[in-house]
Amino acid sequence: MGADQTAGSGAKVPPRWFILTAWQVHRALYRVSGGRLGLRRPKPGAFGMMRMHTTGRRSGRDRAVIVAYFEDGPNVVTLAMNGWGDPPPAWWLNLQANPDATVILPGDDRRRVRAREATGSEHARLWDTFRTQFGEGSDLDALARLRSRPTPVVVLEPAP
Template identity: 40%
Template sequence: MTPPPRPVAEIVWKIHRKLYAGTRGRVGRRFLGMTTLLLTTVGRKSGEPRSTALMYREEGPALAVVASNLGSDRPPAWWLNLQATPIAQVRVGPERRRVRARLASPEERDEMWPRFVEMYADYAEYERMTDRPIPIVLLERA
C-alpha cells in the first residue's frame, strides 16, 4: 500500500487535530483504527504553543511516537521543538499530562520499530523513502 500524498495527509491530520482539540479529546482518540494523542510543544522559534496529532503506542509507562514526517528527509517540526524544549503536554482522550521527551536508544528503537510497522504499515514505506533514521520518541511523565 502506498501512503497518501503529502498534501492530502496534511489536510486530514489538520482536520483531525482541530476535532481532537475542539472536543477536548472526546472525538479523535481513535483515528483510522489507531490510537492518537495530541502533542503540544513550545515552538523553538516562536515560543508559542504548537499542537499536532500523532499515532502512539504505550511502551511501559511511556507513550512512544514516531518522528516520520511522512518519510521526508526533514524531521517533523514537533521533534525539533522537543529537542529545543523537551517538556511538553499531551492529551490522550480527555486526559492531559505533562511529559518529558527523550529519544529512544538504538536498542529500544530496534525493539519497538516492528511493533509500529505492524500497527501502521506505511512506516516501513516512510523508512524506505528517506536516508535519515526515523526516530522513536518516548514521552515520559514529567
C-alpha cells in the same frame, strides 16, 4: 520525486497536499468536537492517536499536534515522521530544543512528559512494537525507506 511515488521502497503514500489536508481536517474535528473526537487508544494491530503540546523552539508559543502512539509501561512512544516526508516534523525539532511537553490521551488523560530519542536495542524493540501496531497490510519499513534519514523513535517519559 513526489510523495505519491514509491522511490523503489515498495511503499506508496498519498500526495503531500492530501496529507496536509487530512491533518487540517483531523485537527478541526478535534477542535470542533471539544476533544471528544479525533483521539483513540491503541489496540492490537492499531496505534492510538494523541494530542501533544510542545513549546515552539523559536516562538516560545504552545504548539499542538495529533500523532500516533502506543504505551510502553509508563512511557508514551511515537515516531518523529512528517507524513513520510523527508524533513523532520516541527514538533520533533521543538522537543529537541525543549524536551518538556504535555500529551493528551483519549478520555482527557493529560500527562506531563519529557522527550528523548530511543537508541540501540530500545529503538529496535520499540520499532518492532510500532510495526505490529501499524496495521495489517502496511509496511512500516518500506515507508521509512522513503526518507533519506532514519525515523526517530520518540519516548515520552513521565516528567519528574
